[in-house]
Amino acid sequence: MKTVHVCFVWHMHQPYYTDPVGGSASMPWVRLHATKAYYDMASLLETFPSVRATFNFTPSLLRQLEEIGSGAVRDLFLEHARRPAAELTDEEKAFLIRHFFAANWATMVRPYPRYHELLVKRGLDVNGRDLERLARRFSAQELLDLQVWHNLAWFGYGTVRRYPRLAALRHKNRGFTEEEKQEVLALQQAAVRDIVPLYRRLLERGQVELTTTPFFHPIMPLVIDTDINRRARPDLPLPARFRAPDDAAAQLARAVDAHRRTFGRAPAGLWPSEGSVCPEVIPLAHRAGLRWLATDEGVLARSLEQSGRAWHRPQALYRPYRVGEAGGELTIVFRDRELSDAFGFVYHKTDPDSAADDVLRRLRTIIHDVPQERLLIAVILDGENPWEHYHDGGERFLSLLYGAFANQALDREGRIRVQASTMSDALAAGPPAEHLPMLHSGSWINQDFKIWIGHHEDNRAWDLLGHTRTRLVDLAPSLPADRAEAAWDELYAAEGSDWFWWYGDDFDTDFKHEFDRLFRTHLRNVWLHLGLTPPADLHQPISVTRHLEGDRIIQPLRLLDPALDGVVTDFFEWRGAGSIDTQPPLGAMWRADRLFTAIRFGWNREQLFLRLDPGDGMQARTGGVVVAITLQTAERTFRLTFSPAPSDPARFMLSEAIGAEVWRDIGPYHSMSRKKIFELAVPWKDLEADPGRQIRLSIVVSEHGLEIARYPHHQPAVLTVPGPEFEAGLWRV
Numbered sequence: 001m002k003t004v005h006v007c008f009v010w011h012m013h014q015p016y017y018t019d020p021v022g023g024s025a026s027m028p029w030v031r032l033h034a035t036k037a038y039y040d041m042a043s044l045l046e047t048f049p050s051v052r053a054t055f056n057f058t059p060s061l062l063r064q065l066e067e068i069g070s071g072a073v074r075d076l077f078l079e080h081a082r083r084p085a086a087e088l089t090d091e092e093k094a095f096l097i098r099h100f101f102a103a104n105w106a107t108m109v110r111p112y113p114r115y116h117e118l119l120v121k122r123g124l125d126v127n128g129r130d131l132e133r134l135a136r137r138f139s140a141q142e143l144l145d146l147q148v149w150h151n152l153a154w155f156g157y158g159t160v161r162r163y164p165r166l167a168a169l170r171h172k173n174r175g176f177t178e179e180e181k182q183e184v185l186a187l188q189q190a191a192v193r194d195i196v197p198l199y200r201r202l203l204e205r206g207q208v209e210l211t212t213t214p215f216f217h218p219i220m221p222l223v224i225d226t227d228i229n230r231r232a233r234p235d236l237p238l239p240a241r242f243r244a245p246d247d248a249a250a251q252l253a254r255a256v257d258a259h260r261r262t263f264g265r266a267p268a269g270l271w272p273s274e275g276s277v278c279p280e281v282i283p284l285a286h287r288a289g290l291r292w293l294a295t296d297e298g299v300l301a302r303s304l305e306q307s308g309r310a311w312h313r314p315q316a317l318y319r320p321y322r323v324g325e326a327g328g329e330l331t332i333v334f335r336d337r338e339l340s341d342a343f344g345f346v347y348h349k350t351d352p353d354s355a356a357d358d359v360l361r362r363l364r365t366i367i368h369d370v371p372q373e374r375l376l377i378a379v380i381l382d383g384e385n386p387w388e389h390y391h392d393g394g395e396r397f398l399s400l401l402y403g404a405f406a407n408q409a410l411d412r413e414g415r416i417r418v419q420a421s422t423m424s425d426a427l428a429a430g431p432p433a434e435h436l437p438m439l440h441s442g443s444w445i446n447q448d449f450k451i452w453i454g455h456h457e458d459n460r461a462w463d464l465l466g467h468t469r470t471r472l473v474d475l476a477p478s479l480p481a482d483r484a485e486a487a488w489d490e491l492y493a494a495e496g497s498d499w500f501w502w503y504g505d506d507f508d509t510d511f512k513h514e515f516d517r518l519f520r521t522h523l524r525n526v527w528l529h530l531g532l533t534p535p536a537d538l539h540q541p542i543s544v545t546r547h548l549e550g551d552r553i554i555q556p557l558r559l560l561d562p563a564l565d566g567v568v569t570d571f572f573e574w575r576g577a578g579s580i581d582t583q584p585p586l587g588a589m590w591r592a593d594r595l596f597t598a599i600r601f602g603w604n605r606e607q608l609f610l611r612l613d614p615g616d617g618m619q620a621r622t623g624g625v626v627v628a629i630t631l632q633t634a635e636r637t638f639r640l641t642f643s644p645a646p647s648d649p650a651r652f653m654l655s656e657a658i659g660a661e662v663w664r665d666i667g668p669y670h671s672m673s674r675k676k677i678f679e680l681a682v683p684w685k686d687l688e689a690d691p692g693r694q695i696r697l698s699i700v701v702s703e704h705g706l707e708i709a710r711y712p713h714h715q716p717a718v719l720t721v722p723g724p725e726f727e728a729g730l731w732r733v
Contacts, residue, residue, distance in 0.1 A: 004418040005426035010383025015498035016060040028077035036156035037384035043158030048402040059258040069193040085144035093135035100150035104388040114174040115149040209422035211269035214251035218495040221278035231441040236454030239462035252288040275444030282324035292331040298447040300334040302440035320432040335380035348389035356400035374430040455504030487529035494522040516543040552581035560602035566675030577602035612678040624704040691723030
């Protein structure tokens with residue numbers, strides 16, 4: 001009989017937001033995720049007792065749950081929520097207006113009429129606006145309702161079922177009292193304190209396996225030696241060499257100890273931070289007492305290629321391997337990337353029934369195509385962030401999926417047995433029979449470490465980390481034991497991957513500068529524990545706004561599919577798009593009229609989309625105006641031109657440069673609409689733009705042949721054609 005173990009591994013992680021010296025946490029994500037994903041995932045699984053799963057908890061998350069649950073740390077967002085609305089200062093009101101809509105608007109704001117009403121009143125984009133003046137438009141009752149909804153919307157189906165009062169408050173919708181607000185916050189604290197006991201109960205009855213990650217979620221290969229990056233990306237510039245294998249070992253040992261203290265037993269498994277592995281990690285994990293680890297299938301493909309073996313995915317992927325030297329071997333498992341990523345990036349876009357059916361279809365195909373009698377199918381992904389994108393938090397989708405396993409929907413009587421198992425149970429039933437002679441050094445993203453090293457911001461951060469560590473190594477032996485331990489703890493916190501995730505130009509967030517500040521805070525705290533004045537460099541931001549002399553360009557954060565109808569069809573259809581600042585350069589002596597109030601751009605895998613919102617200056621012009629959009633790669637230059645005049649046809653001409661200011665028309669395109677706004681699309685293939693290729697975009701407005709405006713103002717925006725890994729940025733806070 002063919003036996004199939006489907007192993008769900010849900011990774012629960014947040015960076016260490018706490019400043020132990022200041023006794024405060026500046027961001028609310030541990031507390032808010034606790035009332036949603038952390039609670040929901042355990043609560044739902046509890047209703048399917050025959051279904052098994054593995055949950056990976058980072059120790060830095062577990063520490064923060066304890067800090068928040070006990071009230072040991074001040075929480076900046078919570079303090080703003082607790083403040084009586086009638087007593088808020090102008091600055092505190094501005095904070096609420098700026099930050100208390102931090103949720104997925106489509107799934108966590110729009111469904112609640114009052115919360116959505118307040119968002120509409122505030123507006124979608126508050127960058128650069130006078131927040132204090134804007135906040136004064138909100139009454140005390142509106143601000144009180146906002147304080148409540150910022151917390152109430154983050155409760156998931158599990159907590160709402162556990163605490164029925166939450167449903168009643170949601171039904172009330174508006175006009176909350178201060179007492180009701182305090183009730184919401186008290187239930188939030190109760191939910192935070194319930195998390196560890198809930199998972200511990202599931203562990204003790206054998207329904208879940210709980211695993212760990214190096215304590216503060218560092219990229220272990222880079223902590224061991226930043227030069228390991230050269231194995232995967234020899235082209236990247238590197239910082240001064242950072243080598244700290246002892247730190248990697250300490251992060252593992254501390255993780256195992258913390259896990260044992262929290263759950264009453266040591267973990268057997270490891271999800272290395274971001275699936276990042278190298279041969280040097282294996283003996284460290286073995287010495288820490290771990291028995292298995294997991295990473296991405298791309299690492300397996302590269303490892304087999306380095307061993308001189310061809311990559312045959314169905315035959316190679318769905319089995320465990322042994323890795324490491326004799327006497328120090330571990331079992332290694334590789335995630336099915338396509339199936340795992342579908343949970344995060346695909347299934348929230350369709351209905352839950354279709355999503356569950358697709359998972360079962362994929363599993364049937366794997367079972368049919370893979371020849372061996374024992375299969376281990378590893379579905380490993382972020383266990384918290386994806387559910388914000390599902391309209392019901394993923395409840396029906398996961399219920400249908402778990403129900404299919406509980407009802408043995410994939411079994412074939414006497415021929416195939418399929419079960420949802422913990423990873424250790426699956427490995428006990430089918431130990432690895434094959435040794436992997438080579439292990440590629442890489443992560444789950446592109447099988448390299450580029451996200452965390454190579455950009456000048458990344459490298460500066462590594463240099464500051466290395467300088468601080470050198471001083472700590474020199475002076476720690478002379479410190480009292482408690483101060484030395486506190487100093488090392490702060491250094492390990494600074495080694496966390498999340499700070500480096502946001503450095504450079506790979507990803508963007510409204511909180512980029514706060515992540516930068518937290519990284520430097522952890523390093524400054526090391527110096528304070530040493531009794532030294534922190535270097536001046538640690539007071540200077542590493543992240544810089546990516547524009548010159550007033551240009552402000554924001555890159556897209558998600559794939560788009562807007563309706564090209566010339567109107568704002570859906571309040572959220574361009575949410576996540578990139579934007580180009582239309583304000584004139586700071587200090588400019590000459591100002592153009594308001595031709596465009598906003599310029600947005602975005603894409604899906606097939607097309608580039610552009611949206612231009614005309615302002616008064618454009619509408620006042622009677623004729624002779626041409627908009628030219630230039631798209632330039634290293635080899636080719638294309639131009640899209642159209643007239644903004646209402647009397648002219650809504651189409652654009654695509655041309656290619658064949659000489660200096662000499663253009664060959666390719667043809668007119670009607671994938672454009674021009675009503676209240678201008679919307680257009682051009683296929684990537686017509687630009688011969690392959691995934692990963694960089695394109696320089698600029699927009700020039702001419703009137704009777706004279707340039708009257710250019711966007712961006714100083715140099716073109718640099719875009720990167722999206723590939724399959726574009727939405728990997730969902731694995732983030």
